Amino acid sequence: MKVLITGGAGFIGSTIASVFAEHGVTPVVLDSLVTGRPEFTEGKIFYRGDIGDGDLVDAIFREHPDIIATVHCAALIVVPDSMRDPQRYYRVNLTKTLDLAGHLIRNGADRMIFASTAGMYRPEPDLSVSETSALDPQNPYTRSKMMAELLLGDLCRAHGLRVISLRYLNPIGADPRLRSGLQSSKPTHALGKMIESYELGVPFKITGVDWETRDGTAVRDYIHVWDIARAFHEAATRFDTVVPPLSDHPGYEVINLGTGGGTTVRELVTAFREVVGDAFRAEDAPARPGDVVGAFVRPDKAWDLLRWKPEYTIEDAIRHSLEWAERRRALAT
Ligand SMILES: O=c1ccn([C@@H]2O[C@H](COP(=O)(O)OP(=O)(O)O[C@H]3O[C@H](CO)[C@H](O)[C@H](O)[C@H]3O)[C@@H](O)[C@H]2O)c(=O)[nH]1
Numbered sequence: 001m002k003v004l005i006t007g008g009a010g011f012i013g014s015t016i017a018s019v020f021a022e023h024g025v026t027p028v029v030l031d032s033l034v035t036g037r038p039e040f041t042e043g044k045i046f047y048r049g050d051i052g053d054g055d056l057v058d059a060i061f062r063e064h065p066d067i068i069a070t071v072h073c074a075a076l077i078v079v080p081d082s083m084r085d086p087q088r089y090y091r092v093n094l095t096k097t098l099d100l101a102g103h104l105i106r107n108g109a110d111r112m113i114f115a116s117t118a119g120m121y122r123p124e125p126d127l128s129v130s131e132t133s134a135l136d137p138q139n140p141y142t143r144s145k146m147m148a149e150l151l152l153g154d155l156c157r158a159h160g161l162r163v164i165s166l167r168y169l170n171p172i173g174a175d176p177r178l179r180s181g182l183q184s185s186k187p188t189h190a191l192g193k194m195i196e197s198y199e200l201g202v203p204f205k206i207t208g209v210d211w212e213t214r215d216g217t218a219v220r221d222y223i224h225v226w227d228i229a230r231a232f233h234e235a236a237t238r239f240d241t242v243v244p245p246l247s248d249h250p251g252y253e254v255i256n257l258g259t260g261g262g263t264t265v266r267e268l269v270t271a272f273r274e275v276v277g278d279a280f281r282a283e284d285a286p287a288r289p290g291d292v293v294g295a296f297v298r299p300d301k302a303w304d305l306l307r308w309k310p311e312y313t314i315e316d317a318i319r320h321s322l323e324w325a326e327r328r329r330a331l332a333t
Pocket residue numbers: 077078079080169170171188189190191193194205206207208217218219220265287288291292
């Protein structure tokens with residue numbers, strides 16, 4: 001039994017591949033390596049290429065008729081980049097998803113699990129989001145994901161494609177067995193900057209301390225990447241129960257993944273100190289341009305349909321991220 005993973009050489013896709021492999025499902029990785037890492041494909045069935053390449057997708061299904069589902073992670077994901085170059089984001093995230101879906105339908109591959117974002121919701125007054133929250137994407141990245149979901153929903157109704165769309169926010173951590181992790185050695189996100197400050201011995205700057213939250217700093221739903229990857233496996237395992245074939249179901253189901261509480265930047269600093277010790281320093285600084293107060297995701301539906309909830313703590317994720325940062329440095333030298 002196999003699963004096709006587009007973007008399987010990326011941070012999340014490679015972790016998903018490891019979870020499936022641990023459960024006896026062989027990953028078949030399709031990745032352009034534009035942002036993916038060749039070392040994350042080592043020892044795996046790997047096709048280097050584009051999800052829009054119909055001949056390639058046909059060849060993959062011809063060579064692996066035992067693929068049971070497609071996990072679609074291939075995408076561009078950096079919000080500020082999407083604002084600078086929206087065309088590229090719509091081409092890759094939207095047009096190529098349309099092409100890929102056509103190739104899947106042609107090959108009779110009707111099960112897709114789509115890696116989406118909870119960043120498309122307008123948060124409720126308490127900053128929570130659930131599947132019923134209004135959609136109000138704020139940048140080309142989240143808009144490209146929302147539009148991709150809309151087109152997939154239409155193809156489900158018209159062509160019998162079936163899609164489970166998993167929406168989540170900020171993945172952190174690394175494969176606990178350190179087979180893969182974040183590719184970039186210069187991350188700009190909060191935990192990446194914390195690790196950088198810790199290693200340089202300089203204070204971490206808390207950018208934004210005047211938000212209306214429990215401690216004035218912004219909220220994010222940081223979630224361990226292994227937990228997210230487990231949800232993809234649960235979705236594949238329960239696919240036909242969640243989206244039954246040949247039924248009244250519209251063929252398209254959205255499930256949010258999150259912790260149900262979120263973490264402020266100050267809470268992230270406290271968790272970081274739990275791991276590295278009290279000497280770690282942080283100081284207040286102005287908010288970054290374009291920053292938002294943030295949101296957290298209610299995961300009740302994920303529990304009902306997938307029997308999924310996060311298992312790793314923020315401290316676990318920090319520990320794994322630190323271990324991965326060290327390993328990545330060792331691999332680079
Ligand atoms: O050195 C830093 C870096 C970040 N923050 C704060 O930490 C919070 C979270 O920031 P992140 O950058 O970790 O997360 P964002 O959700 O703001 O955005 C990031 O995560 C997204 C994924 O969910 C996209 O990938 C996006 O491009 C990327 O910047 C923000 O309030 C930010 O101001 C700091 O206090 N200090």
